Amino acid sequence: MQHKQVNGSLEFPPRNAVANMNASSSLQQRKIFGHLSIVVGNMLQIAGIAAACVALALARFVQPRTAAFAAAMLIVAWLFLYFFCHGIAHWAVGRLLGIRFAFYTIGGTGNPEGYPSGMRWVFEHLPLFGVQTDRASMQKASPKAKAFMWSAGVTSSAVVPTISTVWGWRAGIAGSKLFLIFAMFWAIGTLSSNWRSQTGDYAKARRALHR
Numbered sequence: 258m259q260h261k262q263v264n265g266s267l268e269f270p271p272r273n274a275v276a277n278m279n280a281s282s283s284l285q286q287r288k289i290f291g292h293l294s295i296v297v298g299n300m301l302q303i304a305g306i307a308a309a310c311v312a313l314a315l316a317r318f319v320q321p322r323t324a325a326f327a328a329a330m331l332i333v334a335w336l337f338l339y340f341f342c343h344g345i346a347h348w349a350v351g352r353l354l355g356i357r358f359a360f361y362t363i364g365g366t367g368n369p370e371g372y373p374s375g376m377r378w379v380f381e382h383l384p385l386f387g388v389q390t391d392r393a394s395m396q397k398a399s400p401k402a403k404a405f406m407w408s409a410g411v412t413s414s415a416v417v418p419t420i421s422t423v424w425g426w427r428a429g430i431a432g433s434k435l436f437l438i439f440a441m442f443w444a445i446g447t448l449s450s451n452w453r454s455q456t457g458d459y460a461k462a463r464r465a466l467h468r
């Protein structure tokens with residue numbers, strides 16, 4: 258999804274962006290709106306994931322509950338997981354494999370070409386979490402470690418929100434079957450568009466392996 262190229266440059270906007278685009282194909286730069294420290298970013302993401310769990314619990318256990326309330330809570334949980342699991346998945350897998358991070362980036366998708374034109378604008382402007390890797394630790398990391406770390410982001414974006422809809426369906430929440438079908442298609446779309454992208458997480462994982 259959403260990262261600057263891992264070229265070790267921490268400046269934004271990168272002074273050499275134009276040169277890079279001319280030199281190495283035309284990889285689009287992700288639109289970055291801001292940075293967060295790793296600590297603040299982790300707290301926000303953990304809070305978001307916890308809020309998703311609360312929404313799921315409300316959908317399941319609040320009595321009496323209307324079908325509309327339960328369905329709304331399922332959608333809230335799915336959205337929260339979609340926004341808050343991606344960056345922290347990069348971080349958690351990276352840290353397990355010895356990669357450190359400088360900060361989180363907040364910005365649009367790193368894979369805009371993966372979306373149809375109407376949605377592309379929206380996804381370029383959503384506040385999605387990305388990570389800026391620490392250059393020295395990336396130089397020491399094995400290609401496989403880097404590939405796992407990059408893959409973790411988009412994989413979690415596809416899998417984690419979908420798990421919440423499976424849970425909703427298993428819990429017998431009204432309308433959850435339809436939402437599960439939507440979520441499955443969304444997940445497959447996310448994975449396949451990222452897989453074909455030149456700039457998404459899987460492309461970075463492939464570059465790490467073939468470098």
Ligand SMILES: [Zn+2]
Nearest residue numbers: 258259410458
């Ligand atoms: Zn990512």
